[in-house]
Amino acid sequence: MERRDFLRVGVVGAAAAAFGGASWHDAFAATAQPGPSPYGPLQAADANGVSLPSNFTSRIIARSGQRVASTSYTWHSAPDGGACFADGTGWIYTSNSEVPLVGGVGSVKFDAGGNIVDAYRTLNFTSVNCAGGATPWNTWLSCEEIDRGYVYETDPFGVKAAIRRPAMGRFKHEACAADPERKVIYLTEDVPDGCFYRFIPNTWGDLSAGRLEVLIGTDSQTSGPVTWKQVPDPDGSPATRGQVAGAKRFNGGEGCYYAAGVCWFTTKGDNRVWAYDAANSSISLTYDDSLVSPGTPPLTGVDNVTRSSAGDLFVAEDGGNMEICLITSNLVVAPFLRVNGHDGSEITGPAFSPDGKRLYFSSQRGTSNSVFAGVTFEVTGPFRS
Structure with missing residues (x-):
């Protein structure tokens, strides 16, 4: 793949807060360069x-295929999306397994000094668990990247059984990110004509029931206001991305991360990083590989994202x-x-x-x-x- 890059920041105010520095606010009219x-x-x-x-x-x-040091747990194949969770004086790193049929999730537990003290399985016999996202109530949402795949809510601490969350929609899931201000969870879809979704639970903290919505905008739109409409049948039959007229298409949704008013998500098919300004319900194109800047760009093949x-x-x-x-x-x-x-x-x-x-x-x-x-x-x- 030719390495090309152009960064354009177009979300004002909320995005500056998300990055915690006045320099972001001052530079929104500029273009980032290597x-x-x-x-x-x-x-x-x-x-x-x-x-x-x-x-x-x-x-x-x-x-x-090998045991994690000091534990009896054999680390899973094809480790994919992951997140960290505080655990007393230590922490836990949770990781998906992107393989068919056995998939699932595993966790590694660390003490305050960073020593590995345990590792274990938290989800079994799901399929192609790709990315996901952490919730404010300290669960890990593991997403199946298969047609009519599910989101599973898992316990990184290995105490509670995993729960399937069909209300969050059945489609080729990739990642998700929780927005505690608006009490919604954003979701990406990994297909060339995929959509960007949000799930609004009936009760924040309980994902058993709620409303799935899809972002509305023109396919060519890279900035400006957007709206949302409800997906009538989250069960995915017919496909969720085809149920609502005007749903904006994104070329292969990948990573997704929310911070202080902005949800950042990536699309691999066109090598872009997007920003959804939740406070103003608008999108901007932060990165676009098709726009060439001088020099040798350092980033291509955009995928998972964190902050x-x-x-x-x-x-x-x-x-x-x-x-x-x-x-x-x-x-x-x-x-x-x-x-x-x-x-x-x-x-x-x-x-x-x-x-x-x-x-x-x-x-x-x-x-x-x-x-x-x-x-x-x-x-x-x-x-x-």
């Missing part, structure tokens, strides 16, 4: 094959250079890390520990391009706060 990372250039690959900035280190916490405590977006690549790139609040786009020797894989599941000091992610298919060869990493270092 530039030096605030962490400095990438160094030579370490013993784990990861190129990082100075003063950062990596470790491998799990490999598909640091400093307000930087971290965007994982599916293919590309196998990098996680960051977009800073002063509109610099730069590689943060690169996984070397994993050319047939993709980076999945980026998530920060609750204290913001550790970043977790996976190479889904490892060095041998096999779902049985996934590798899950932890990066530690002086992340900005």
